[in-house]
Amino acid sequence: MSNHMTAEAEARVQGVIDSFKQCEKKAIYTDVSRTELMVSMADGVKLRTIITRPSNDSAYPCILSRTCYPHDEDFYLELSNQYAMRGIAFVVQYCRGMGGSEGVWEPNVNERADGKSTADWLCSQKWVTCAGYWGSSYLALTGWIIADIVPQKMKTMYLTLYGTDRHVSAYQDGLFRHDVLTAWTMAAAGFPIDADYIESCLYLPHVEVDEGLWGHRLEWYRKWVTSTDSTDEYWQTGVWKDLKDVPSKIKIPISMSEGWYDHHLGSAIKTWDMLSDESRVGSEFVIGPWNHWFEAPLEDDDGKNYECNDILRAFEWFERILVKKESPKQRVSQYIVRGDYWVESKALNKSSKYAYFFLSDSKNGSGLVDAKSKIARGERRYTHNPENPIYSHGGETLLRSKEKAGSLLMPDANYRDDVISFVSDSLCEDLSVCGQIKVRLFVSSRAGDTAFAIKIIDENKDGKGYFVRSGITTLAYRGHSETRQTYTPDELVEIEIDTWDIGWLFKKGHKIRIDIQSSDFPQYNVHSNCAGVWSKQTKNVTAEQCVYFSESHPSRIELPLQQS
Numbered sequence: 001m002s003n004h005m006t007a008e009a010e011a012r013v014q015g016v017i018d019s020f021k022q023c024e025k026k027a028i029y030t031d032v033s034r035t036e037l038m039v040s041m042a043d044g045v046k047l048r049t050i051i052t053r054p055s056n057d058s059a060y061p062c063i064l065s066r067t068c069y070p071h072d073e074d075f076y077l078e079l080s081n082q083y084a085m086r087g088i089a090f091v092v093q094y095c096r097g098m099g100g101s102e103g104v105w106e107p108n109v110n111e112r113a114d115g116k117s118t119a120d121w122l123c124s125q126k127w128v129t130c131a132g133y134w135g136s137s138y139l140a141l142t143g144w145i146i147a148d149i150v151p152q153k154m155k156t157m158y159l160t161l162y163g164t165d166r167h168v169s170a171y172q173d174g175l176f177r178h179d180v181l182t183a184w185t186m187a188a189a190g191f192p193i194d195a196d197y198i199e200s201c202l203y204l205p206h207v208e209v210d211e212g213l214w215g216h217r218l219e220w221y222r223k224w225v226t227s228t229d230s231t232d233e234y235w236q237t238g239v240w241k242d243l244k245d246v247p248s249k250i251k252i253p254i255s256m257s258e259g260w261y262d263h264h265l266g267s268a269i270k271t272w273d274m275l276s277d278e279s280r281v282g283s284e285f286v287i288g289p290w291n292h293w294f295e296a297p298l299e300d301d302d303g304k305n306y307e308c309n310d311i312l313r314a315f316e317w318f319e320r321i322l323v324k325k326e327s328p329k330q331r332v333s334q335y336i337v338r339g340d341y342w343v344e345s346k347a348l349n350k351s352s353k354y355a356y357f358f359l360s361d362s363k364n365g366s367g368l369v370d371a372k373s374k375i376a377r378g379e380r381r382y383t384h385n386p387e388n389p390i391y392s393h394g395g396e397t398l399l400r401s402k403e404k405a406g407s408l409l410m411p412d413a414n415y416r417d418d419v420i421s422f423v424s425d426s427l428c429e430d431l432s433v434c435g436q437i438k439v440r441l442f443v444s445s446r447a448g449d450t451a452f453a454i455k456i457i458d459e460n461k462d463g464k465g466y467f468v469r470s471g472i473t474t475l476a477y478r479g480h481s482e483t484r485q486t487y488t489p490d491e492l493v494e495i496e497i498d499t500w501d502i503g504w505l506f507k508k509g510h511k512i513r514i515d516i517q518s519s520d521f522p523q524y525n526v527h528s529n530c531a532g533v534w535s536k537q538t539k540n541v542t543a544e545q546c547v548y549f550s551e552s553h554p555s556r557i558e559l560p561l562q563q564s
Contacts, residue, residue, distance in 0.1 A: 053089035163267025183400030253282030259290030297406025339505030394467025435560030
């Protein structure tokens with residue numbers, strides 16, 4: 001390894017080497033060649049392109065990957081070496097404005113045109129017999145965005161930790177995912193940003209944080225933070241419209257991998273559901289208990305079956321299709337957390353059977369009762385002060401704050417005055433959940449708009465609670481409206497809070513708990529309790545919130561049962 005590498009870079013390179021030590025196909029070429037070219041795009045801009053292949057004049061299958069991350073070059077080169085030594089060439093290209101490529105860096109907008117030009121160029125080379133595309137995260141975006149327009153030589157793609165509905169990755173019912181997109185912007189703006197991250201997220205009005213704290217105006221970030229509705233022109237035109245439409249037009253098989261604690265999971269699930277029949281019949285979707293780095297953030301878990309060698313899985317996928325000429329079959333594999341087993345099927349779990357738990361009063365305080373029990377009427381009030389937010393602990397859409405993501409040990413019930421908890425009796429039998437948990441609440445607020453957030457928690461026999469899922473909504477987007485609605489203060493309304501899918505085993509003797517609150521920061525922006533676009537608010541106000549439960553107002557949790 002070269003002396004210039006950081007410890008993190010060395011670890012990634014060593015990870016590639018260690019992964020291929022387990023590969024059934026051993027290296028057959030000891031001598032590989034590396035060539036750098038400046039490949040012209042349709043508009044004449046030239047992009048730095050690195051070709052690694054066996055050192056002879058034969059033709060080979062080839063993998064293409066396009067990246068915006070020059071700090072990962074050592075990783076790409078070692079990955080390329082390992083493929084080339086096993087008879088598969090590998091081409092890495094830097095997006096325009098990055099890593100030695102010409103042009104101006106502007107995230108996302110040039111990737112379809114540049115990717116198309118590059119794929120056409122690659123597949124026209126005589127030394128390429130057939131091709132595949134590899135990418136994770138942004139590198140998966142650069143694959144998805146051309147998946148419907150690739151040349152005939154490109155037979156498949158292996159795309160992980162990304163989805164094609166960008167609005168889903170950016171917003172939940174009008175609330176912005178700071179820890180994903182604000183954090184990413186500060187790291188990949190194209191110029192150094194030294195401002196404090198939390199101060200940046202809390203800046204008012206947030207639309208001006210670029211000039212106010214970062215030193216440069218970023219129009220693309222301003223569009224992100226002001227385009228709250230999925231129907232906004234920003235999401236319905238250009239690259240995001242193209243990306244969203246791609247899955248239904250793909251003809252080649254795709255291997256998708258996701259994690260229950262990856263911030264792209266929700267978008268990836270929508271992508272799978274949108275795949276064309278022609279593509280889906282040969283595609284696979286694997287969802288494990290991983291975060292954005294294929295780590296399993298399961299605190300106090302001794303599971304043995306969730307390790308992921310994604311590097312090796314990718315090679316084996318390409319070997320099957322490009323070298324052995326096999327036709328893969330449709331497959332969905334989902335890991336059940338705290339059960340430590342996998343569920344195999346042809347489709348995502350879409351259970352029509354649910355277990356219901358209702359908010360209720362009890363002699364011991366707030367509880368959850370099953371569908372057979374009578375709901376004891378009651379209400380719970382708390383105050384949401386945006387100046388004192390509840391910080392994210394346990395979550396699924398955290399990127400910068402990765403140490404706070406996953407199934408973590410949670411604070412005790414009612415650990416703050418602005419958190420109200422409801423806990424069930426001990427379960428009489430195992431409860432295996434797979435799919436999207438929903439929470440329906442009857443609420444009111446003194447504010448003109450506000451947020452309600454939930455956390456689902458699994459309490460074991462020792463009284464320790466572990467994060468299962470979170471969710472959030474606003475009164476302006478109640479019912480998952482695509483556009484903002486008005487709300488009259490003190491009006492009692494029903495809201496639905498959806499979580500992203502999860503596979504989970506609630507074991508016999510455990511209890512189910514729900515925490516209800518009004519912030520989950522920085523997983524989402526702090527709601528100011530003012531109506532209107534969140535990023536344009538200039539002040540915060542305090543609001544009193546109320547949650548109601550009775551036979552006529554059945555606030556409840558709906559748990560989708562795993563299909564056998």
